[in-house]
Amino acid sequence: xxxxxxxxxxxxxxxxxxxxxxxxxxxxxxxxxxxxxxxxxxxxxxxxxxxxxxxxxxxxxxxxxxxxxxxxxxxxxxxxxxxxxxxxxxxxxxxxxxxxxxxxxxxxxxxxxxxxxxxxxxxxxxxxxxxxxxxxxxxxxxxxxxxxxxxxxxxxxxxxxxxxx
Ligand SMILES: Cc1cc2nc3c(=O)[nH]c(=O)nc-3n(C[C@H](O)[C@H](O)[C@H](O)COP(=O)(O)O)c2cc1C
Numbered sequence: 001x002x003x004x005x006x007x008x009x010x011x012x013x014x015x016x017x018x019x020x021x022x023x024x025x026x027x028x029x030x031x032x033x034x035x036x037x038x039x040x041x042x043x044x045x046x047x048x049x050x051x052x053x054x055x056x057x058x059x060x061x062x063x064x065x066x067x068x069x070x071x072x073x074x075x076x077x078x079x080x081x082x083x084x085x086x087x088x089x090x091x092x093x094x095x096x097x098x099x100x101x102x103x104x105x106x107x108x109x110x111x112x113x114x115x116x117x118x119x120x121x122x123x124x125x126x127x128x129x130x131x132x133x134x135x136x137x138x139x140x141x142x143x144x145x146x147x148x149x150x151x152x153x154x155x156x157x158x159x160x161x162x163x164x165x
Contacts, residue, residue: 014038016154016161018071018085019050021061024105024112027097031090032112033058034081036156037134038070046141048123051134057090062137066125067109071117074151075163077101081154082161108143118149 020032037051048070052059062068073081080099088095096103102115106122113120123139130136152163 010158013162014156015072016081016156018073018077018081018114018117019052019058019062019068020071020113021058021065021068021111022090023065023110024103027094029061029064030094030096030103030112031058031061032071032085032095032114033090034086035070041138047126047138048121048141049136049138051131051136053134059135059137061090062125065110067106067111068123068125068137068139069106069109069111069113070121070123071114072119072121072153073114073116074118074149074153076149076151077114077116078154078161106143107145115147116149117147118151118153119146120144 014036015038016036017038018032019035022030035050041047041049084095084099103112104115106113109122121141122143123141126138126140128135128137152165155162155164
């Protein structure tokens with residue numbers, strides 16, 4: 001049975017993370033967005049990619065600072081991810097304050113990271129690849145750590161949030 005091409009892509013399960021960038025000290029120049037189109041791409045060096053629509057404020061910050069962090073979050077942050085980081089624009093909202101989460105400094109890059117994230121992966125931008133209507137930002141992983149927050153992680157599958165136990 002044939003299915004529409006775009007609907008078929010919904011069957012590929014994705015992580016659901018928050019990609020953050022900017023200056024943690026400056027509420028007007030820090031931000032983050034919910035992202036599902038995120039993947040590892042190389043073992044050595046360890047590379048990841050996030051595919052970002054050109055109009056995202058987070059992409060503007062990534063281009064300015066040349067760094068970003070992937071915040072892997074647990075179910076405690078589901079509402080923050082969906083209602084704030086995945087919906088509002090960082091151009092006119094400090095999403096960290098709005099979501100009631102901490103914006104703390106990353107360890108090796110100048111990006112805010114979410115204090116309540118379960119795992120943080122810090123990246124330096126290696127390259128951008130224009131791909132259709134999105135920009136694939138490829139980053140080299142240079143630091144990673146766990147916060148101690150436990151709980152099922154968020155996944156995005158067939159248009160809704162699901163949990164990874
Ligand atoms: C579940 C979910 C997944 C998303 N995944 C992506 C993604 O992979 N790439 C992207 O460009 N936008 C994605 N978005 C949309 C952005 O998170 C959203 O447009 C956000 O408000 C952008 O904020 P910004 O303009 O402050 O960067 C996703 C949104 C949701 C709710």
